[in-house]
Amino acid sequence: MKMKKLLALALxxxxxxxxxxxxxxxxxxxSDSAASTDSSAESTEGGSGEKLVIWTLAKDLDxxxxxxxxKTGTEVETVVIEPADYPTKVQTAIMGGETEPxxxxxxxxxxxxxxxxxxxxxxxxxxxxxxxxxxxxxVWKVGQDADGIQRAISxxxxxxxxxxxxxxxxxxxxxxxPTEIGKLFADYDTILxxxxxxxxxxxxxxxxxxxxxxxxxxxxxxxxxKLNVNEARYDYMDxxxxxxQNDLTAYANQWSTPWYQAMxxxxxxxxxxxxxxxxxxxxxxxxxxxAEATKDLEKTEVFAFGLPAWGVLTMRDNVxxxxxxxxxxxxxxxxxxxxxxxxxxxxxxxxxxAWDFIQFxxxxxxxxxxxxxxxxxxxxxxxxxxxxxxDDANEVYxxxxxxxxxxxxxxxxxxxKVTKYDQVINDAWGAAIGNIKTGTMSKEDALAGxxxxxxxxxxxxxxER
Amino acid sequence: xxxxxxxxILYIALIILGLTCLLPFMLxxxxxxxSGAEISQSFTFIPGHNLQENWNRLFEYFNLFxxxxxxxxxxxxxxxxxxxxxxxxxxxxxxxxxxGNNVIFGAILAFMMIPGQLSLIGFYQLCSTLHLxxxxxxxxxxxxxxxxxxxxxxxxxxxxxxxxxVEAARIDGANELYTFHRIIIPLVSPAMATxxxxxxxxxxxxxxxxxxxxxKTDKFTLPVMxxxxxxxxxxxxxxxxxxxxxxxxxxxxxxxxxxxxxxIISSISAGAxxx
Numbered sequence: 248m249k250m251k252k253l254l255a256l257a258l259x260x261x262x263x264x265x266x267x268x269x270x271x272x273x274x275x276x277x278s279d280s281a282a283s284t285d286s287s288a289e290s291t292e293g294g295s296g297e298k299l300v301i302w303t304l305a306k307d308l309d310x311x312x313x314x315x316x317x318k319t320g321t322e323v324e325t326v327v328i329e330p331a332d333y334p335t336k337v338q339t340a341i342m343g344g345e346t347e348p349x350x351x352x353x354x355x356x357x358x359x360x361x362x363x364x365x366x367x368x369x370x371x372x373x374x375x376x377x378x379x380x381x382x383x384x385x386v387w388k389v390g391q392d393a394d395g396i397q398r399a400i401s402x403x404x405x406x407x408x409x410x411x412x413x414x415x416x417x418x419x420x421x422x423x424x425p426t427e428i429g430k431l432f433a434d435y436d437t438i439l440x441x442x443x444x445x446x447x448x449x450x451x452x453x454x455x456x457x458x459x460x461x462x463x464x465x466x467x468x469x470x471x472x473k474l475n476v477n478e479a480r481y482d483y484m485d486x487x488x489x490x491x492q493n494d495l496t497a498y499a500n501q502w503s504t505p506w507y508q509a510m511x512x513x514x515x516x517x518x519x520x521x522x523x524x525x526x527x528x529x530x531x532x533x534x535x536x537x538a539e540a541t542k543d544l545e546k547t548e549v550f551a552f553g554l555p556a557w558g559v560l561t562m563r564d565n566v567x568x569x570x571x572x573x574x575x576x577x578x579x580x581x582x583x584x585x586x587x588x589x590x591x592x593x594x595x596x597x598x599x600x601a602w603d604f605i606q607f608x609x610x611x612x613x614x615x616x617x618x619x620x621x622x623x624x625x626x627x628x629x630x631x632x633x634x635x636x637x638d639d640a641n642e643v644y645x646x647x648x649x650x651x652x653x654x655x656x657x658x659x660x661x662x663x664k665v666t667k668y669d670q671v672i673n674d675a676w677g678a679a680i681g682n683i684k685t686g687t688m689s690k691e692d693a694l695a696g697x698x699x700x701x702x703x704x705x706x707x708x709x710x711e712r
Numbered sequence: 713x714x715x716x717x718x719x720x721i722l723y724i725a726l727i728i729l730g731l732t733c734l735l736p737f738m739l740x741x742x743x744x745x746x747s748g749a750e751i752s753q754s755f756t757f758i759p760g761h762n763l764q765e766n767w768n769r770l771f772e773y774f775n776l777f778x779x780x781x782x783x784x785x786x787x788x789x790x791x792x793x794x795x796x797x798x799x800x801x802x803x804x805x806x807x808x809x810x811x812g813n814n815v816i817f818g819a820i821l822a823f824m825m826i827p828g829q830l831s832l833i834g835f836y837q838l839c840s841t842l843h844l845x846x847x848x849x850x851x852x853x854x855x856x857x858x859x860x861x862x863x864x865x866x867x868x869x870x871x872x873x874x875x876x877x878v879e880a881a882r883i884d885g886a887n888e889l890y891t892f893h894r895i896i897i898p899l900v901s902p903a904m905a906t907x908x909x910x911x912x913x914x915x916x917x918x919x920x921x922x923x924x925x926x927x928k929t930d931k932f933t934l935p936v937m938x939x940x941x942x943x944x945x946x947x948x949x950x951x952x953x954x955x956x957x958x959x960x961x962x963x964x965x966x967x968x969x970x971x972x973x974x975x976i977i978s979s980i981s982a983g984a985x986x987x
Contacts, residue, residue, distance in 0.1 A: 302927075306773075306943050326929050327773075329939035332920075339833050339924050343840040347927065 298322040299600055302340075302348040304333040305587040310621060311402075311608050318607070321600065334360070341366050341594060349595040350604060353399060353588050355389055359667035367398035367590040373602040375400070378610055383654065386628045388662035390588055399590035400609045402618065403556075404628045406656035407461035407582040410562055411551040413574045413645050419448045425647065429576035432551075435459070435479075435486040438579065442495040451516065451547045454499040454509035456490045456684070458553035459483065460677075462578035467664040468672045473709045474701055479580075484680050491684040497549055509549040511567035516545050555584040556626040556653050563624070563643050573644045575652060581659035626653045668705055675700040737962075744956035751951045766952040773941060773953070776960060779934040784964065786848050786922070786933055787915040790855035794911045795904050797856045802865035803896050807878055817866070824859045829920060836924055846927045855915065861907045868903040869896070905975040912968045916961075934961050 299321055301312055312323035326348070328336050337351050341364075353361050361367060370390075375397040379387065383404050390399040409432050413423035420431065431441040438459065442452040453459075463483045467475060490496050498517035499505040508514050554561065559575075566573060589608060591601040607614055615632035618625060624641065626649070627633065637651035679697040682688040688696070695712075702710045743751050746760030770776060805817055839850045873896065881891045897904070919935040926932055932940075938957045941950045 304943055306940075324929070326927065327940040327943045328923070329936075329942050331942075332923055332939070335832075336924060339836045340927070342833055343836045343845070345840065345845070345927075 297597070297600055298324065299349050299597060299604055300347040301325045301350040301352075301604075302333075302337060303327055303350075303352050303587070304330040304354070305352065307587065307622070308350075308352065308589070308608075311614075311618075314614070314617065315604055315607055319603075321604075323604075330354075333357075337361070337366060338364070341592060344594065346592075346594050346596050348592055349597050349601040351590055351592050353590070355583075355586060355588070355665070356667075356670045358389065358399065358588060362392035362398055365593055367392075368593045368595065368598055368601075370397040370400070370591065370602065370605070373591075373598060378606075381610055381630060383628045383630060383633075383657045385583065385657055385660035385662045386586070386588075389586070389665070390590070399588035400605060401586045401588045401628055402609045402615070403586050404626050404653060404657045405555040405557060405583045405586045406653055406660060407553060407555045407578060407584060408558075408575045408652070408656055409458075409551045409553050409578050410558060410573055410575050410644075412548070412569065412572055414572045415445075415450055415548060415550050416574070419445060419450065423574055423645070425574050425576040425652070428574065429578075432576065432578050434579045435482040439486055439489055439495075442490060443493075445550050446495055449547065450550050451495065451497045452550045453490065453496045454506045454514065454549045454552070455501045456487050456496050457501045458551065459486060459579070461553055461555060461582040461584050462580045463582070463673075465580040465664070467666055469666045469668050469708055472707065473711065474672075474698075480676070484676075484683065487680050488684045497547060507565050510552065510562060510565040511569055513546045513548055516547050553578060555582075556656075557585065559624050559626070559641070559644075559649060560622075566643060570643045571645055574647055575644055575649060577656060581656060581661065583657070583660055624649075626650065630654070668701075668708065671704050672701055675704075740955055740959050740962075744952065744959045746952055746955075748951040748953075751955070760952075762952050763956070766956045769950065770941075770953040770956055774929070774932070774937050776934075776937070776957060778930065779932060779937040780961070780964065782848075782931060783916055783934040783961075786851045786918075787912055787964075790852045790915045791908055791912040793852065794855035794858045794861060794915070795908045798858045798861035798907070799865050799897065799900055799904055800892065801862045802869055803892055803900075805862070806866045806869040806873070807875065820859045820862055823857075824863065832920070832924060835921075839925060845925060846931060847925075848931075850925050851915075851918070851922055851933075855911070858907075858911065861911065864907060865900060865903055869900060873899050901975050905972040909969055909972045912972075913965055916965055 299312075299315075301308055301323065303309070303325060304327070306327055309325045309327060312325040315321065316323045334353075334357055337348075340348070341351075351361075351366060382400060385406075386401045386404055387397075390397055390401065392398050409429075411428055416423040416428050420428070422428070430437070432438055438452070445452045463480070465479045466477045469475060494516075497505065497509060497514055499509060499514065505514050505517065552558065552562070562573065563570075589605055591598055591605065595601055610629060612629060612631050612635070615627040615629045616635075618627060619632070619636060633650050633654045637654070638648055639650055640646040641649045675697050678700075679688075679693040682693045682696070683690050698710050698712050701708060738757060739755075742757055742759050744766060745763040747762040747765065750760055750762070801820075805813060835850070836845070839845050844850050877895060877899075878891060881895050886894070917935055918933070919939070922933045923936050923939070926936060934957075938954065938961070941954050941957065
């Protein structure tokens, strides 16, 4: 009997609750939509109660939004969305005809698809043409679609460089000058020689064999609809295989514990088996058991890391006692990695305001100064700001003037070599190299597998084997 | 003596099993008190000292309690509706003989096979046309059409509710709704509680649909909110905060489990036809 009463009560509660819940949510939904129509009406009039809606995948933009609100009084609503789901979210909203968000963003590998689908508004119509040349050239180009129309702009540059240990350079090569050390990384053969010299001196050139990855794109993967595997690609493959098979790295995996530890000093030289997890006696993800299991292994110090400009922050947080002993130099080719590009949604009703925001974030020198301070050393894309800070010395990197260095590197980036196929083809090429270096496949088999992958993923690309 | 040995072996086995189930939870709670660097470097069951920092970092990103409130507003009605109406449907399909019964059941089975993600853009456009974007209605109301639950409950009713019971109620003058509420629901409540727990966990953890439908930060449900922790430039240091968020978000699920599991146990022996 009790049971029945209880159930009846629960059911009555169910109905009441669900009705209340539905009622309140529909109410707030309608008031919300009312509010948004209000604000869009206001924004067309250009009143002071304007509002801007930003959908972003990088938390950075939240800070920019708040700063904009502080400076202009415009209400900025920033919605941060998980990066992996960001394209899905934007796609459904824009295909569903939503006029909000006003500002949408993308990372370089997503941008081509977003341009092709017409998600970004034409910034040239809003006056982007007037600012050509104020932003580092490659960033400007990444923000253009296939027809050369400006669709997005980034506030950062992300050119890649080698971060190297000055003290080791001084000892082995007799100099720590970035230009001189840069010559040791000038091409793939030289890197191999440098690696051998360092090994003879008791050091290792890299912690992992992936460090040259950012510099491997010296030619476009696809030219006129044809897969283009030029000589430099094979040279890169040979370099990685040689680094691996001749014991020239510390066999750490990028982003694993020993890889980070190598930034702050001595690390044990692992074996190829440990790196591949064939030998699981060493747990590379656990610092304590790692120290215990590797105490009998030979120790070494690592000379260099290859990372984009944001590596400045990663290294700074992990170098520990070696702070001040690092330097940054150029690599065998120009490369870049990552970056957040900001554009306006094609369906936005507040394009003028949104364009003002983009100008504020990317083209305003004062904002750039603020961001350099706020992010503690992010590299901005505004040339005027880079010029202004070109004499700033970074003490972690032995007082090197990093902003002028990155600007030089960024100038060398040729964006025409970047295609929308890069991500998949790079992954397939990396997998082929992995199979060759560990000996699981012959070179012919691995290359055949690579061609198969490209052919099946992109049937429209002609593959000549 | 032999009995005691057997029993102790059994208990030891069960304790080991229990620990195996609990350890990941322990790890989650412990990790919630450690810094991101500690988490990525080693593995331990000794709590760290970063609870306060993780907490502050978490609340820098969002208000976790607002997320819990939003999730409750979505998950509780969705779960209750998603149990009550399927039970009604299942009862109808199992007990009433009418033309097309099998066709309807076949259709329900067929709809079970279609993955919901397929219709995502279409569903969004529907919601957009009905002005339901950024409201909880598209997350709650469709839960009524829980085809899996209908299927499960129908089989359960056929197997465990004798037709004679319904006939007896009818002879005594109960109307159909009364029969359903007073006779059938108590009998089916173990199955309903089981589906309720599963439904609640499903609704609580539902990520894709809220991620698409909700567009204002203050309306985000917990999983959508927590995913935004990954949007930071400094991923490693957010790990402790992520563990903390997950640890807190599991609490409501545990509460619901405790509540519903009482029904599962207490109702197994309740009610039947005698002789």
